[in-house]
Amino acid sequence: MTRHKQALSLGWALLGAATIFSTAAHSADQLDRIKASKTITIATEARYAPFESVENGRIVGYDVDLMNYILEKKLPGVKVKQLDLPFQGILPGLDAQKFDFVVTAVTVNKQRVEHFAFTVPIAESTVALLKRDGDDSLNSLDDLNGKVVGSQAGSGQLQVLQAFDQKLRASGKPGIKEIKQYVSFDEAYADLANKRLDGVAQSLANLGPLIKARPGIFTTLKPMLGPTTYFGWVGRKGDDSAQLVKLFSDGISEANHDGTMKALQQKWFGFVMDVPADQMPAPAL
Template identity: 60%
Template sequence: MNMLLRTLLASVAGLVVSQACLAEDLLAKVKAGKQITVATEARYAPFEYVEGGKIVGYDVDLLQYVMAGALPGVKNKTLDLPFQGLLPGLDAKRFDMIIAAVTANRERVSKFAFTLPIAEATIGVLTRADSAGSIKAPADLNGKVAGAQIGSVQTDALKALDKKLKEAGGAGLKEIKEYVAYDEAYADLATGRLDAVAQSLSNLGPLMKSRPGVFAVLPQTIGPKSYFAWVARKDADSAALVKAMNEGIARANKDGTMKKLQMKWFGMSMDLPVDALPEPSM
């Protein structure tokens, strides 16, 4: 074999290897590297929070179950970031996925790939127990100060409620305060600097249990039924990883693991769609 032919064959072989590497999607890269890098906000109990120096919670347990089936032998590197930095960080490819309670709404679903639902995100209204006599329904929040997290669907729900109250002839909300983390909002509500906090019902049950006699939850929700899910980039590179995660979530839903984890962390179970994330209505 002459030198020219050898050089040509070597070039072709190199091109094939190069194309194979380029063809590797995110799931293949994660498996090959034995590590997935995910981001969360560890200030959103009981989904994820810090206890004893470790991030614990419902999402942590569910991810461990899903990874055991979908990514055996792969280690999980978790970045703890403010909620406001999760979606921009994912878009900038600073990590592989968001493993946190992110509400699926129209705007987010149009830009990112959401997994199957991992919990219900329907929004409730938290008040102080001592104001239960004067605030019995969302309509009683006219002239009141309400709070939620910056950049959250809950804040959007408060803005929608404010508009609805005004359209009905009321004064609307006096002010909507936005917080970096919900713990700050709960503290302000407990001390009287807020009259109400908009939060998902999934979070409110455990909070009520941990702070008996401090808070109350209105019987009516605000906004339509909605769901929490994990998030990935909406591109061909991430598609196989999202599919693997969905298969694990569906398995957890069908074999009872999800309900066991919900009882452990929320004190209640939720009936969630198994086959697809419903089209968001907000």
């Protein structure tokens, strides 16, 4: 074989190898990249006890324990870099690819489902109305007419509260006097305790531990503000993120089936929730 032919053959071989390498690199999805780097970056809002909060400089809570259970089984050896961010920046940050996945309690609604990929449910997020214990001016949902009620900006709970207000007004009633929006629910609880609010719209799952921790200060109305809703974790939509979303969703489902989820709920909430194990129900709102 002449040098020219040898060079040509070598060139074709190198081109073929480069093509194979390029195709393999191109086909590597988000989960492959996480495994290769041995690091996953998780976004959390750590001011949402008992799902997550900060204790002694560490993020702890129901979501953290459930995440660790899944990652120890599904991604052993992968280091977790967990970010504590305001809730209002979490979904936009996921969209902008600033981190890999959202492990915090995110209420599933129609708008979010259209844009993001949710796991199966981690807990129920049905919204209740928190009020001051002994406040006799609030005994039914109709009593919210003319009241000042707060919730977290950008949250599913705020959406439920706004929908309820629209329902009141559509029926010819005055509606809620003012809906105040807060960066965190802790600020809303403080304003409620100090009589700057009449109520706070929040997930019932969060309110049970709050009322237990602060006896004689808060209670809830028995009727719920909205329909049954669920919390899930969130990834980006599309083929690149599909396997990562499935990994977390499968892990949550396994935890639901094997009793781990209920044990963690009992630990962090003091009660258990019966949530669907194998699919996220279509959101009502």
